[in-house]
Amino acid sequence: MEPLLTLEQIFGRGCVMNGRGSYHNSQWLPGELSQDSSSGSLLTVAGDIPMFCHTDVGRDCCLELLQAAGHRVGANLLKYTNADSYYARLNELQQDGKNVIFNYAHLPNEFEAEQYWTPRELLLFLNNKRNLSELVPGRHVPSRVLLSIEQFLNKDRYAFDYPYVVKAATDQPNGGGIEVVICYSPADLDQAKELFASCSYVVMEQYLDIRKNFCIQFAQTVDGELVYLGSAEQIINKQGKYSGNWMDVHDQPPAEAIDLCKQVMRKAAELGYYGFAGIDTVITENNDIYIIDLNFRQNGSTVALLFQNSVAEEWGATVMKARKWKSNLSYDEFELHARALIAEKRLLPLCIYNPAMQTADKPIFLSGAVVGKSKTDVLETERYMLTLGFE
Template identity: 30%
Template sequence: MNNKINMSALLTLSNLHGTGVAYTSRPSYDSNPWLSNEEHQSNYLTGREILIADQLPMLVHQASVTDKLTSLFELVGLEIPDNIFTFDDKYSYECLIQQLAYKDGNKILFQYPHSEDVLSNRHYGVDKDLFIALNNKSRLAEWTNNKYLPDREVINIEDFSSAMSKWSFPFVLKIGDDLPTSGGNGVMICDNNNDLELAKMKISNDQNVSKTIIIERKIEVRMNYSVQYAYSKSKGLIFLGATEQLTDTAGHYQGNHKLEHIPQAVVQAGKEIMQTAVDKGYLGVAGFDLLVDKNENIYAIDLNFRQNASTSLLMLAPMLKSGHHKFFTYISPCDNKLFFNTIFKYVQKGILFPIAYYDGDWHSDDGIKSRFCGIWHGGSKDYLEKSEIQFLKEIDTSLINN
C-alpha cells in the first residue's frame, strides 16, 4: 500500500475504526425514493473515500478503479491502495459483504443501512439501530438536546393537509422516517403555493414509504456551515474543520468550500451534538449542517452520522496546496474521452486534486457517463473559480461547437 496517505492525511478511517472493520459507501440495491436510485451514481460513490480509508478493507465498484484513476493518482504521486475489494453487480456486491463479515470476521461500516437479508444486524461496525436513529430527521431534538432548532413540527402524513393550514411561507418540508436521504433529496423548500403543490405531489407519490413529515421554518441564512467531527476511543472527540456548503435555490448540494475561520459558537454547538451521540455509543465521523442567521442564531437543520462530501476535503487538507480549497463532483456532459483528458490537464496543472473517477467506458453499453470528484486547490478563490469556469467551458461540447 502507498504509505504517503497514512503519513500525510489529517486522519483516516482506519485510525478511527482500527482492524476487523470493512467499509462500503454504496447505498443498498433496494429501492429508496429519497436516494438517487441511478445505478451509476451509487456505484460512483464507492470510490469517494479511497484515499481516506487507509488500511480499512473497502468495497468499490470495478468502474471506479480503472486505469483512468491510476493515471490521475500518478500525477499527484499516489497509488490505488491494495485494500480494495471490487464488485460489478448486486450479486457480487452482497456476496462480498457476506464474505468479509461471515467468513473473514469483519464488522461492516455502512454509509447507508442495508436489509438484514444482506447482513445480520450484529455484524454492523456501528450499532444499526443507533445508526438509523441518529440519522432520522424527525428525532433531531433528541440529538441536539432541544437546542439549535428552528420552529418545526413533526406530523403523521395523514395529518399533512390540516397541519399545512397553520403555516405561512416560507417553510421547508422533510421526510421524517428511517429511510436515509442524500444531496437534498427528501427536502422540499416551499416559498409559495407552486412549490407547495409540487411538494404535495412528491409526498403523495411516496406516502407508501414515508409515514412522517417534518414542517420546518425556513431560516434566512447568513452562513451555511458543514462542521465535521470524529470520535474513537483512542483519539477521543476531534473537530476536523468546517466547510461552507453551497446549495442551489431548491436546496440541492452544489459543493463545499473549506473555511479557515469558524465562529467558536458554531464549533461548540456541533461538539455538543457529537458528544450526545458519542454518549449513546456512536463511533466514527459525523457532519452537521449548522445555519447562522443575521442575528447570529445557530440552527441545526441536518445531522449526518456518516462520511459526506466534506470528509475527504478536510482529512486530505495536509496533502493539498495552500490557498482556497473547493470540493465538487462532475458528470461528463461530453464524450468520456474529452471529459477525462480535460480533468487530466487540470490535475497536471496542479490545481485539481483527484479523489474519485467513475469510468463510464468500463461498461460495454454506450452512453454511460463518466463521473469525477476532486478538490480545486493551490490558488486564491478568485483564481480557482475562474479555472473551474474555464474547465466547464472545455467539457461543454455545446460551447466548443459554437
C-alpha cells in the same frame, strides 16, 4: 498528500468499509449511477482497510491518476459490477463473520445487524430527522412540528406560513437534499405531498433567513478521540438541493457553532457512535445559530477536508471547492487534461469513474476539488475546465 486521518485511525482494524447505499433502500439517496460513480470516494484514505467500490472506479487507470496527485490509494478493494455481485460480496463477508462499516443502513434482511461495525439501530436513530431535538440544545433547533403522514396530507393550513420547509422523517438513508422540499407556494406543497406520500412522518420546519450554511465535520475515533476535521460551506440552491462545498481557511464558522457541534458529537459518542459526522449548521442574517440536519456518516466534502491541510502545505492553496464533474471526452483526452491540471496544482482528484461502456448517459465522472489562493482563482479554473469538457 497526507490525510488528516485514515480509516484505520478512525475505525481500527478488522473492519470493511462500504460507502454505498442499498440497492433496495435508497429512495432518498442519489440514483444508482451517482452512487456507483462515488463508491470510491474513500479510496485515498482507505489504506489497508478493505473497501467496497464499483469496478469502474477501481480500474488501474483511475488509481494511477489518483497516485499522480500524490495519493496512496486503497490496497484492498472489494469490487462489484452490479446488484448481483454487490450482494454476493456482502454475503461472503457475512458468511466469514466480517464486520462492515455501512455509510447507509441496509434493510434487515440484507446483512446481519450483529455484524454492523456501528450498531444499525444507532445509525437509524442518529440520522432520522425526527430525533434532531434529542441531540441538539433547544434554542439551536429551528421551530418545527412532527406530523403523521395523514395529518400532513389532509390539512390545508399548518403551523407555518409560506415559506416553510418539509422533510421526510424516516429511518431510510438520505442525502443531497432529496428528502427536503422548500415550500414557497401551494404548488410546492402539492409537490411535497406527492413526494412524501410513502412516509409515515414528516417534519415541518420554519424557513430561516440563512447567511451561511456550513457542514461542520468531525471524526470520533475508536480510541475515544474527538477530531475536528474542519468546516465546508454548502452550496445549496433555492430548492434546497446540494451541489458542492467551499472550503476557505479564512472563512470559518464562529467558535460558538463549532463548540455546539462538539456537544452534539459527544452525545452521540455517549450512545456508542464513532466514525464520521457532518452537522449542517446555519448562521442567520441575525447571527443566530441553528443546526438543521445531522449526518452521522461520510459527507460529500469529508475527504476534501481530510486533505485541506496537506493541500495548503504542499500546494500553497487556501481555498478549495469540492464537487463532481462529468465528461464525455474519451478517457485518453480526459486523463491528459486532468494530469495537466494536477501538475499545475489546480485540481485534486479524489475519485474517478471510467465506465467500461461509455455513453452520453454514462459518462466519465470525476469527484475532487479545485484549489487556489482565492475563490477567484478557483472559479477561473472551473471556467477553464468547462472549456476542456468538464461539466
